[in-house]
Amino acid sequence: MRxxxxxxPGAGKGTQAERLTKTLSIPHVSTGDLFRANISQGTELGRLAKSIMDTGKLVPDEVTIAMVKDRLQHADTENGFLLDGFPRNTAQAVALDEILKEFGIALDGVLDLEVPEEEVVGRIAGRRLCRNDSQHIYHVIYKQPAAEGVCDECGGELYQRSDDSEETVRTRLEVYHTETEPIIDYYRKQGLVTTISALGTVDEVTERAIAALRENAND
Known part of the structure; x- marks a missing residue:
């Protein structure tokens, strides 16, 4: 399944991607992971991306597209893959169609996780991290520490990352609505989009996603 x-942001894509890929036995292809892997391995694309990022500029679409194209040629994607973070805009969606056409394959579906905007703001702006270990994550509503502002695991101070502030979250949402959301309409015209609610427990969303993908595959 492709x-x-x-x-x-805040819809839980990373968590659901890990669960879906395990259930469907397909690789999780994340643009974040691709950038880190290419840079750490010192590939030509990685060196190019790093040189651009070091100047504070955004990596051009063509570099991201080239990394994805290379990744989709690996043997583990033969039976499918889940793309997370790509395509990020309509130009990348068009490029992906061209890549898949070149490979003689096509997408099976596009899963759209739908979350109300205020829920997104609440999820992200409410996060608190431990200064000693950023893997210790809390939330002012959903996962409160025993003592306010103190990590249960190590006693470290809990803080809010600057990019988790409400102002920053709303800016990120504006970027999503402007740049990424249009790809949903692009794929909807191809009959590929299935939209599900990303509200509820992680298990509930996963069950909803699996059911939607399997129903779409059987259509």
Whole structure:
């Protein structure tokens, strides 16, 4: 199964991607992972991306597209893949169609995780991290520490990352609505989009996603 996962920041794409790829036995292809892997391995694309990022500029679409194209030629994608973070805009979606056409394959579906904007703001702006270990994550509503502002695991101070502030989250949402959301309409015209609610427990969303993908595959 070849899937594109899309949704606003805070929709839980990373968590659902890990669960879906395990259930469907396909690799999780994340643009973030691709950038880190190419840079750490010192590939030509990685060196190019790093040289651009070091100047504070955004990596051009053509570099990201080239990394994805290279990744989709690996043997583990033969039976499918889940793309997370790509395509990020319509130009990348068009490029992906061209790549898949060149490979003689096509997408099976696009899973759209839908979350109300205020829920997204609440999820992200409410996060608190431990200064000693950023893997210790809390939330002012959903996962409160025993003592306010103190990590249960190590006693470290809990803080809010600057990019988790409400102002920053709303800016990220504006970027999503402007740049990424249009790909949903692009794929909807191809009859590929299935939209599900990303509200509820992680298990509930996963069950909803699996059911939607399997129903779409049987259509």
């Amino acid at each position: 899937i594109v996962l899309v949704g606003p």
